[in-house]
Amino acid sequence: QVQLQESGPGLVKPSQTLSLTCTVSGGSITANYDYWFWIRQPPGKGLEWMGAITYSGSTYYSPSLKSRTSISRDTSKNQFTLQLNSVTPEDPGGYECASARRCTITTRRDVYSYWGQEDRVTVTS
Numbered sequence: 001q002v003q004l005q006e007s008g009p010g011l012v013k014p015s016q017t018l019s020l021t022c023t024v025s026g027g028s029i030t031a032n033y034d035y036w037f038w039i040r041q042p043p044g045k046g047l048e049w050m051g052a053i054t055y056s057g058s059t060y061y062s063p064s065l066k067s068r069t070s071i072s073r074d075t076s077k078n079q080f081t082l083q084l085n086s087v088t089p090e091d092p093g094g095y096e097c098a099s100a101r102r103c104t105i106t107t108r109r110d111v112y113s114y115w116g117q118e119d120r121v122t123v124t125s
Helices: none
Strands: 003-007 018-025 035-041 048-054 059-061 069-074 079-084 093-100 119-123
Touching: 003 093, 018 035, 018 093, 018 119, 048 069, 048 079, 059 069, 079 093
Parallel strands: none
Antiparallel strands: 003 018, 018 079, 035 048, 035 093, 048 059, 069 079, 093 119
């Protein structure tokens, strides 16, 4: 059973960088045709697809967030990390990592195979 465990600060100040890590157990982030995602949900809004990193290390980002977003991985730790730069008051919400057997930009939960537990992020000075 694959499990995703998120970690990172729940509180970040405006203009700072938010960094969240997803640690994967029960599977490998380099396994062929497995894809790894970051998805968020601002308060009162729907899910927003942020980006993905593939089993080979390629990355894809939402056009609206691309200038501020970076997804990387540490294969030795079986982790992938989201960095969101220049955080604004529009960025708080629930941040989740997820996995799927295909590269997708959908926000339908049933398309994803596994989800992390959600990390609640607050932006405050």
